[in-house]
Amino acid sequence: MDIDNGHDYESLGANSTMGQNAIAGALAGIGEHCIMYPVDSIRTRMQVLTAPELTTVIKDASQKQLRKKSRHLWRGVYSVIAGAGPAHAVHFATYEFCKEKLSDQLSLNTKLRAPGSKFEISNQLIASGTAGAIATFAHDFMMTPFDVLKQRMQLQDSTYKSVRECARTVYSKEGIRAFYISFPTTVSMSIPFQTIQFATYEYCRARLDPNGAYNPKVHMMAGAISGAVASSVTTPLDVIKTLLQTRGSSTDLEIRNATGFKDAARIIYNRHGLMGFFRGFRPRVLTNMPSTAISWSVYEYFKWFLSSDRDDKFRDRI
Template identity: 60%
Template sequence: MDTDEYDYESLGSNTTMTQNAFAGALAGIAEHCAMYPVDSIKTRMQVITSVTEKAVKQPPVTLRNLWKGVNSVVLGAGPAHALHFATYEYCKDYFGANGNGHHPLASAAAGACATLVHDGLMNPFDVVKQRMQLRDSAYKTIRECARSVYAKEGFTAFYISLPTTLVMSVPFQSIQFATYEFFRKVLNPDGPHYDPKSHVIAGALAGAIASSVTTPLDVIKTLLQTRGSNQDSRIRNARGFREAASIIMERHGIKGFFRGFRPRVLTHMPSAAISWSVYEYIKWIINTRNNTQQQKEKENFISL
C-alpha cells in the first residue's frame, strides 16, 4: 500500500491525542497571528464610546500598534487550540462523525465540546489582547496589562465575558465544524486522498458563515471585555450579557450589533482557511510517518 494513500476520513483515529494537540497548537497560532491586524481593527470598531471620548483626539493608527497584544494570543492560542482540536477529534470519533456520509449534528456536538475547553483556557488571554488592541491603550506589555486589570477590577474581569463568549463560541464553532466537514466532503468526495485545496475552500466558507451569524454576540463580548478601559461609567459597570446588549441597543439600535461585521468576516475567512489547512497538513505528515513506520515494522516482521 502506498504510504501517501490512506483512509483520510479516519485520520483522527490514526493519530494520537498528543499528535492532534500538536497540530492544533500550530494551527491556532498560525490562524490568530496571520490576521491579527484586521482583528485589531474589528475590536476598535466594536468598542462603544461616549460623546466625551469621541471629542478627544485619538492617536493615529499605525501598523505597529495594530500588532499590540499579539503576544497574549501566541501564549494562549497554542495550549488552547491544542486542547480544542484534541477534544474535537476525540468527540468526533466518539459521536460517530468519522463514518461515511455527512454527520452535521455529530460534528457540531464535537465542536461544541471542544469550544468549552478552549474558551475556559483562552478567555483571560483574550481579555488582555482586546485591552491592548484599543486605540488609546497605554499598555506596553501583556504582563503590565494583566497586572493592571487584576489590580483595578479583580480576577473576575478575566472571566466576566466567559458566559457571553460561550454563548457566541458554542454556536460559532458548532456551525464552523459542521459546515467545514460538510464542504470538505463535498469538495473532496474521494476521501482517502489528501486535498489541500478542499481544506482552504471549506475552511474559508465555514469561517465566513459562522462569523456572519455570530457577529452580534461578538459585539457584546467585546463591550464586556473592554469595559474597564471605557470612560463611560455605565459601560464600565456593565455586569453581564443583558446589560451590555441593552447599552448597545440604546446607543446604536440593531445596527450596533453588527459593528465590525466586515473586518470580522474578513478575519475569519482566511484565518479559518489557514487554521484548517495547517491542522490537516500537520496531521497528514504525522499520519504518513506513522504509516511508513508501521510498514517498515511489518516488513521487518515478515523478513524474520
Template identity: 55%
Template sequence: MGDIEYEALPENSSIAVNLIAGALAGIGEHTIMYPVDSIKTRMQILNPKPAAVYSGVANAFTRISTTEGVRTLWKGVNSVILGAGPSHALYFGTYEACKDIFGGNNTQGHHPIAAAIAGACATVASDALMNPFDVIKQRMQVHGSTYRNVIECARSVYKLEGLTAFYISYPTTLTMTIPFQAAQFSSYEYFRKVLNPRGNYDPKTHVIAGGLAGAIAAAATTPLDVAKTLLQTRGNSDDIRIRNCSGLMESFRIIYDQNGVKGFMRGLKPRVLSHMPSTAICWSVYEYFKWFINAQERKKLPDKFHLPQ
C-alpha cells in the same frame, strides 16, 4: 511504496498528533490575521474617541498605520501567541475525540450534528483557557492603550478589577462560540466532503471549506461578538454604564440604547474578513500537520492502508 490515501489513515489520530497540529494551527490562524482583528475590536467599541472613529477597514488601517505606527496593529499579539497554542491544542484534541465518540468519523454520508456537538464540546474546553488571554489582547488593542506588554496589562487589570475581569465575558464567549464553532465545524465537514468526496489530502479543499465555514460562522455570531468586546473592554470606557456592565443581557441593552439594531453589526466586515482567511489558514495548517505527522508513521501501517502502485 505507493502513496497513502489521506482518509485511509486512522481518522481518529493519536491525541499527540491532534494536540501538536492544533497548537500550530491556532498560532498560525491568530497571528497572521491579527491586524484585521485589531481593527475589528476598535470598530466594535461603543462611544469611541474621535481619533478612533473609522469609516471602514481600509480607513482604519491607513489611519492607525500613519498616526500610531504599523506596530500598533500588532499590539497584544504576544497574548494570543501565549494562549492560542495550548488552547487550540486542547480545542482540536477535544474535537477529534468527541467527533469519534458521536460517530462523526463514519465515512458514509454527512454527519453535521456529530461535528456540531464535537465542536461545541471543544470550544467549552478551549475558551476556559483562552478567555483571559483574549481579555488582555483586547485591552491592548483599544485606542490609547498604554500597556507596554502582556504582563503589565494582566497585572493592571487584576489590580483594578480583580480576577473576575478575566472571566466576566466567559458566559458571553460561550454563548457566541458554541454556535460559532457548531456552525463552523458542521459547515467545514460538509464542504470538505462535497468538494473532496474521496477524502484525499487536498490543501485547496481545506482552504475553500475553511474559508466558507469561517465566513458563515463569523457573520452569524457578530452581535454576540460585539457584546463580548463591550464586556472585555469595559474597564477602558469613560461611560459609567459600560464600566458597570455585568453580563450579556445588560450589554445588549446598552448596545441597543446607544446604536439601535445596527449596533449589533458593528465590526461585521472586519470580522468576516479576518475569520474567512484565518479559518482557512487554521484548517489548512491543522490538516497539513495532521497529515504530515501521520505520514511519518507510514512504514508502520499495515498493508491494508497502502494504495496499489
C-alpha cells in the same frame, strides 16, 4: 459521495494520536490568530467606539496606522501566542476524540445504510457539530483570559507596554473576575460559532473532495467558507463580548458598570439600535475567512505530516 473513504485520514484512532492532533491544533491556532491580528485589532476598535468616532478610526486605520503606525495594530499579539497554542491544542484534540466516538456511536444505528447516503452525511454533520461544541467549552475556558488582555491592548488609547503589565493592572484594579466576566457570553457565542464552523467545514470538505484525501486547496476553501458563515451568524454576540471584555478601559460609567450579557445588550441597543449589534461585521468576516482557512490548512497539514502511516504518494502534493 463516499465519506467513509476519508474516515481513515480524519479519524483519531486510525492515523493520528491525541498528541499529534494537539500539536497540529496548537500550530494552527497560533498561525490563525497571528496572521490576521491587525485586522482583528481594527474590528475590536470599531466595536467599542461610539458612532461619531467610528468614521475616524476607519480613516485613521487606513491612512495613518496601516502606513506609519501599523505596529500599533500588533499590540497584544503575545497574549494570543501564549494562549492560542495550548487552547487550540486542547480544542482540536478534544474535537477529534469526540467526533470519532460520536461517529462510531451514530454509525451503529445506521450500519446497514449505504456509505455516502444522506443518513451517513447527516451522522457526520451531527458528530462534527456536537464535537465542536464540546471542544469549544474547553478551549474558551483556557483562552478567555488571554482574549481579555488582547482586546485591552488592542484599544486605540491603550497605554499598556506589555501583556504582563496589562495582566497585572487588570488584576489589581478589577480582580480575577475581569478575566472571566465575558466567559458566559463567549461560550454562548463560540458554541454556535464552532458548531456551525465545524459542521460547515466537514460538509464542504466532503462535497469538494468526496475521496477524503489530503488536499490543501479543499481544506483552505472549506475553511474559508465555514469561517465566513459562522462569523456572519454570531457577530451580535461578538459585539456584546467585546463590550464586556473592554469595559474596564472605558471612561463611560454605564459601560464600566455593565455586569453581564443583559446590561451589555441593553447598552448597545439603546445607543445604536439593532445595527449596533453588527458593528465591525466586515472586518470580523474578513478576519475569520482567511484565519479559519489558515487554521484548517495548517491543522490538516500537520495532522497529515505527523501521522505515522500516511501514504507516501501524497508527499509530492505539498
